[in-house]
Amino acid sequence: MKVKIGSSKLVKPFYEGNPPLTTDYMPLSVFDKVTYDQHVAVIYAYRPPTPPNATIELGLRKALAVYREWAGRLGKDSSGEPIILLNDEGVRFVEASVDRALDETVTFRPSASLLSLHPNLEGVVELVQVQVTRFSCGSMVVGFTAHHLVADGHATSNFLVAWGQACRGLQISPVPFHDRTIFSPRNPPKFDFEHRGIEYIPKNFKKVYPLIDNSVEDIVAHKVHYNAEFLSKLKARASSMNGTNKPFSTFESLVAHLWRAITKARGLNGLETTQVRVSVDGRARLNPRVPNEYFGNLVLWAFAKAKVDDLLREPLPYAAKLLHEAVMNVNDKYFKSFIDFANHKVRQEDLVPNAVADTKESILWPNLEVDSWLRFPFYDLDFGGGGPYIFMPSFSPTEGMIFLLPSFVGDGSIDVFVPLFRENLTTFKQICYSLD
Structure with missing residues (x-):
């Protein structure tokens, strides 16, 4: 082109x-x-x-x-x-x-x-x-x-x-909420959770990367389309052992399915630990609630972890439950603990954001990161001739970095962008629609 x-x-x-x-x-x-x-x-x-x-x-x-x-x-x-x-x-x-x-x-x-x-x-x-x-x-x-x-x-x-x-000549609404100084630490601070190794790492910390034969040149990005009927069946399967509890969300069910399918396709050692990193929006989780119009970053991350053997041996509800609990634990108490820690410990201990190191990674093996854009109104960008007929992330071949988007078909289906090593992609394509 x-x-x-x-x-x-x-x-x-x-x-x-x-x-x-x-x-x-x-x-x-x-x-x-x-x-x-x-x-x-x-x-x-x-x-x-x-x-x-x-x-x-x-x-x-x-x-x-x-x-x-x-x-x-x-x-x-x-x-x-x-x-x-x-x-x-x-x-x-x-x-x-x-x-x-x-x-x-x-x-x-x-x-x-x-x-x-x-x-x-x-x-x-x-x-x-x-x-x-x-x-x-x-x-x-x-x-x-x-x-x-x-x-x-x-x-x-x-x-x-x-x-x-x-x-389109319309008044901009809603108007953004700009004040980024609202996240004050408590007095005295309370560190209810461990934030070292999660959001922050020591300045001179050296990450240990897995020994694998593949390189960045071997990464292939693949797009998978999951229709509404498949997602409904997947959600029912993931929630089948919940009893009287609320069913897992479509997001939790699909990510649990992808986590198992990608782990299987990668052929990971059964004793290895694999984790999924999921963004959690703090606007509705902080108390008092932060306005939806808040302009800035207000995200922390949930980590669901499992031994490969357990993840593949146990049925889908096992993975869905791990994800659900990890996300639920990033609550008001966790966000406030992070605010206190970031204000009191980071400079004192010379810590740096973990995300700075992650930015330089092209291979997340044996882990995954999931970026969900399912709830963002990206399809509402109308310049005057109607909304877009396609919306998608640009090409970003980071192995294990997954994007979830509502399909432009508009029928409740979801498109998933999955970058994997070429040799693992064949197996993933064979099992990505399996409900087993």
Whole structure:
């Protein structure tokens, strides 16, 4: 696919009245500091008719006036603490074209060709980048990249919906909640949980990587479609030993199934321990509850662990129960313990975020990480010609890093992006629909 870049420029916020000072800054919260220090890219595809680039650009500028953080830059305050400079320097806006029809050019399956549909993710000072690529058939692809230190998926999806509202001439609603200073530690602090080795590790800690024959070049990203009927059966199977308790969620049931199938496909040693890392949104878990409109990161992680022999020998409900309990344990008490620990122990013990080390990993074997985008309103990004007909993450071949998305079919089915080593993928394809 030959993508021709027409223009690349910085786009700044558009203020209706007097612009705010550009000397202000926003301190990063303890949740921002502990997340991934990298850009995340997503791809949207739209059928014609689509609005002109000028409409999309103006809508972006209006949305940036409400979400100023994206138009700023990362920096440090006088104490060396990380901050977002609210300097309105702007976001990258790229206009591009492809001299062919979209359906003839892009398959929208995980492949390196998707990387040409958004700006490069490395060495970027802008906190958001946008690439609008036009195809000869009138279709349009919007590639969007955003820095994870600024906001999590929940907050970023709210911004994307607001961008669409601004393009359609609507009032942006809801308005974001910007205050990142609300996570105060308790006095005295209470460390009810162990956070060393979970969210934080010692500065000079050396991770031990598994000895495996495969390399990054052997990783293949595969897309699996699970229809609503299969998911219903899977949920019933996962919840079959629950008795009078509430059934497990579709998410818990599907992740339990994937955990077992991938573990089997990898051919792991039975005595090895494998774990699944799952993001847990704290907005509804903290008491008092944090508004859904909170703009920033508010995620911690749950870890479900099992011996390979136990995971494969026990039925599906065993894995689903491990996942459910791990997620439920990341509750208000856990979040508050983390806030206290991050404020009192991190600097004292010279600890660094575990996610910083994880960012550099391309192979998660024998573990998995699951990024669920099932509840984010990504399909609501409407620039004026209707919502996208395809939404997906960009190509990211990290072995064991799984993405769950609602299928664009809109019937309750789920698409799963599974990067595995090529030699393990054949077995995974054979068993990924098995209910045994």
